Amino acid sequence: MTTPVLSIRNYTLEYLTGAGPVRVLQDIGFDIAPGEVLGLVGESGSGKSSLAWAIMRHLPKNAREVSGDIRLGDTDLRALPGRELTRVRGRRIGMVFQDPSTSLNPTLPVGRQITETLVTTRGLSPKEAWTEALALLGHVELRNPEALMKRYPHEISGGEKQRILIATAFGCRPELIVFDEPTTALDVITGAKILELFTRLRAETGVAALYISHDLALVSRVADRVAVMKHGKLVEEAPADRIFRAPQHPETQILVDAVPRPERRLVHDQPGERVLLAAQDISVHYARRRLFRPAPPPATQAVGFDVRAGEILGVVGESGSGKSSIARALTGLADFSGNIRFDGRPIAAGRAMDRQYRRAVQIVFQHPDSSLNPRQKVGEILARPLRLFGGNVADVGKLLEQVRLPASFADRWPHQLSGGQKQRVAIARAFAAKPSLVICDEITAPLDVSVQASIIELLLTLRAETGTAYLFITHDLNLIRQIAHRIAVMRGGELVDLLSIDAIDAEHVHPYTRDLIAASPTPVG
Amino acid sequence: MSLSWILRRLLLIVYTVFVVSVLVFGITQVLPADAAVTLLGENATADALAAIRDRLGLGAPIWMQYLRWVGHAVTGDFGLSMRTGQPVGPEMVAALGRSLLLAFAAIALMLVIAVPLGVVAAVRQGKLADTLTSLVSYLGVAFPEFVTATLFAMLLADTLQWLPATGYVSPFEDVWGAVQHLALPVLTASVILVAHVSRMVRSETLDVLHSDYVRAARLKGLPERTVLMRHALRNALLPVVTIVALDVGYLLGGIIVIEEIFAIPGIGRQLMVAITARDLPSIQAGALIMSATYAVANTLADVAYAFLDKRIRYD
Numbered sequence: 001m002t003t004p005v006l007s008i009r010n011y012t013l014e015y016l017t018g019a020g021p022v023r024v025l026q027d028i029g030f031d032i033a034p035g036e037v038l039g040l041v042g043e044s045g046s047g048k049s050s051l052a053w054a055i056m057r058h059l060p061k062n063a064r065e066v067s068g069d070i071r072l073g074d075t076d077l078r079a080l081p082g083r084e085l086t087r088v089r090g091r092r093i094g095m096v097f098q099d100p101s102t103s104l105n106p107t108l109p110v111g112r113q114i115t116e117t118l119v120t121t122r123g124l125s126p127k128e129a130w131t132e133a134l135a136l137l138g139h140v141e142l143r144n145p146e147a148l149m150k151r152y153p154h155e156i157s158g159g160e161k162q163r164i165l166i167a168t169a170f171g172c173r174p175e176l177i178v179f180d181e182p183t184t185a186l187d188v189i190t191g192a193k194i195l196e197l198f199t200r201l202r203a204e205t206g207v208a209a210l211y212i213s214h215d216l217a218l219v220s221r222v223a224d225r226v227a228v229m230k231h232g233k234l235v236e237e238a239p240a241d242r243i244f245r246a247p248q249h250p251e252t253q254i255l256v257d258a259v260p261r262p263e264r265r266l267v268h269d270q271p272g273e274r275v276l277l278a279a280q281d282i283s284v285h286y287a288r289r290r291l292f293r294p295a296p297p298p299a300t301q302a303v304g305f306d307v308r309a310g311e312i313l314g315v316v317g318e319s320g321s322g323k324s325s326i327a328r329a330l331t332g333l334a335d336f337s338g339n340i341r342f343d344g345r346p347i348a349a350g351r352a353m354d355r356q357y358r359r360a361v362q363i364v365f366q367h368p369d370s371s372l373n374p375r376q377k378v379g380e381i382l383a384r385p386l387r388l389f390g391g392n393v394a395d396v397g398k399l400l401e402q403v404r405l406p407a408s409f410a411d412r413w414p415h416q417l418s419g420g421q422k423q424r425v426a427i428a429r430a431f432a433a434k435p436s437l438v439i440c441d442e443i444t445a446p447l448d449v450s451v452q453a454s455i456i457e458l459l460l461t462l463r464a465e466t467g468t469a470y471l472f473i474t475h476d477l478n479l480i481r482q483i484a485h486r487i488a489v490m491r492g493g494e495l496v497d498l499l500s501i502d503a504i505d506a507e508h509v510h511p512y513t514r515d516l517i518a519a520s521p522t523p524v525g
Numbered sequence: 526m527s528l529s530w531i532l533r534r535l536l537l538i539v540y541t542v543f544v545v546s547v548l549v550f551g552i553t554q555v556l557p558a559d560a561a562v563t564l565l566g567e568n569a570t571a572d573a574l575a576a577i578r579d580r581l582g583l584g585a586p587i588w589m590q591y592l593r594w595v596g597h598a599v600t601g602d603f604g605l606s607m608r609t610g611q612p613v614g615p616e617m618v619a620a621l622g623r624s625l626l627l628a629f630a631a632i633a634l635m636l637v638i639a640v641p642l643g644v645v646a647a648v649r650q651g652k653l654a655d656t657l658t659s660l661v662s663y664l665g666v667a668f669p670e671f672v673t674a675t676l677f678a679m680l681l682a683d684t685l686q687w688l689p690a691t692g693y694v695s696p697f698e699d700v701w702g703a704v705q706h707l708a709l710p711v712l713t714a715s716v717i718l719v720a721h722v723s724r725m726v727r728s729e730t731l732d733v734l735h736s737d738y739v740r741a742a743r744l745k746g747l748p749e750r751t752v753l754m755r756h757a758l759r760n761a762l763l764p765v766v767t768i769v770a771l772d773v774g775y776l777l778g779g780i781i782v783i784e785e786i787f788a789i790p791g792i793g794r795q796l797m798v799a800i801t802a803r804d805l806p807s808i809q810a811g812a813l814i815m816s817a818t819y820a821v822a823n824t825l826a827d828v829a830y831a832f833l834d835k836r837i838r839y840d
Contacts, residue, residue, distance in 0.1 A: 056744050082749075090746025102737035105756050106836055107763075116755070117745045152835045168745065 004031035005208040011068030024050045026232045035206040039223030043448040047232040048212050090121040094169035098181040100161035104153040111149025121172040136167040159190035179211045187318035187475045192519035214448045217259045218521045228252045258453040262481035271311035278306040281338035284325040299325040300493045314484030315473045322493040323473045327441045331363045359389045362430035366442040368422035372414040379410030385432040403428040420451035439471045477520040489513045538820045545816040563803050603810035608802045613810045624791035628776035631714035639719045643726025662720035670782045674713045691788040710787040730761040770826030774819045
């Protein structure tokens, strides 16, 4: 048998905290053979990132390694002193990070950031490194590498940045590359293309990889074997095609069930015929009109649609397609031109929106961290809309129970809650106003797949109880196909398709809609 | 950064100086100082006072007086000092030159001390070097200028007799003498600023060292030295540009005490003398020149910032 590229044995890790040591990894052990891709799946907090940092030898100061071995080939990584570690990083283990936009230095041209790595790790001369970098960029299908090399990170898109980081990692010709959720921060189509790129480069170079993600469907497509992690322990390890078909451990079963599958509908009723909200020719303008200068193009161009009472209307599209601008216009957060009628009544734009409309249309934002005031307790956050819209402040407890949180959470601060719990509070805040339409703007995007599933379940229960309609904005087509009655597809500020869910596979759909469907990862098996 | 942006910044300077000129002129109008009385003394006859008011145009409406003053000021003519009878403009500009020399020397010395201090404190966060630099910089701000000045003067001028205690020598006449005379005031002024900047450099460097791109730079195998010099410092030092511009303002007005202690005829001291003597043309000229200098310094800082940080788009 050949020596594995990476071999971990009995690895246990603790973080020392004020409340004593917290065990984050317990008896971890696995091998990655040369040329093999191991997928590592788990919810956030399961310890998968800690394991990545342990392999990269970049643990926080309060980390304490209790026991175990981490070997890269014949090298004992734990025994390496700092100087030799620098010689291993990049040269023998590369890493690709979750967020490409923060992983590049904002004040250095991207070309420089590639060549400096090639100069250090492969000992090339600056000139050779420049030529090599051009070749690498061309190889990851970036157009016009010459010009790109001279750009700064803020001048290029997220997908391009991730390609550059991947090109750099592969360009150093390491034995192993650690991928830490490399597509999570990207939209579906860009993410799908990055996955394609990963698969191709891997096949060409035969480098071994550890691919970390919370998305079991995605991992099962790229990995040879999948390891499932829960509370710092490996609960199951199996070939990728088997993990979906025959999950052994209950935790794996939960992850498998949580993966949204378009063919499994969660909503079975049909909405009423009554039109709740009718939007016509909505164009959202952000920048102020300036003297001597043409007005900037609107973020959305004359978009029109209606939402029926009790309907779930999905809005999909990649980032920058204008989805969120629609949400901002409908809630009076952005100026727009066009008409909105609500319950047959015309609604004024922007600040002039009346209170009755503002009460009836509520919004839940993507990031509960920034939409909940960190200096207010949950009780105060929920009492505000109750007071504003004539509810009873004593109902805070009931609201919390409505979103399946204990009433005692009213005394907690937002930072004491998990991401899913915070999003439940944000949902409770929206429902405090007894709305007839709730706009959900990518509300599950920052959450794990399993938490996402429970939030969706909550939204559907609330809808059954109150009859609320949803405008559900997302980039996850698989998810929206499970719940929406109709789907609006946006691209570049325009509405390209507005389809009933049954018609989504039909012949006449817009080619872009078909691309979106093709880009959505479906599980293997 | 475009030409039109720079033009608009220049216009902004003009606008700032205009607003200040209105304020300065307005304030000198409401000051309890009558130019005629100041000139002729308390015992002047009513006829003499009326004659001089007529000659100075003090009887004209205020806006006329303002326009006449501004009209002359743009040509560099700020009128004659009521105290010395000499033209105010050249005197104030010369004083400004002395203050700027002091200010820039102090800023240069401060940067040489503060930047390495802040970086070392950040790299050795929580260790002895960090505690020591914090202590030194807090001592710097904690002492008022006159205490620091006195301590330095006692040690370097009195006990060791290395430097002259007071006075000003122009560098155009005697370079070595100028350096010797400037040493004490520059040292005093920079000690106060070191605290500002070194604390700022420390916290900025800490932020940057914890950023994702520094982590990425380390994990792609760059040596720590390169990570620090190329990736961390470049970003950590950007905000220092802004602080330095603000410090120019502080130095121009705030080192009155230092100029007073070391008998340097800078613009702060000249303005002080003018205010005590109710010398209105000198007050007006001094205030206007200082505000213009400040506006220019801030604009230069913005231009420098835009040049260093490509993310900032000026169009």
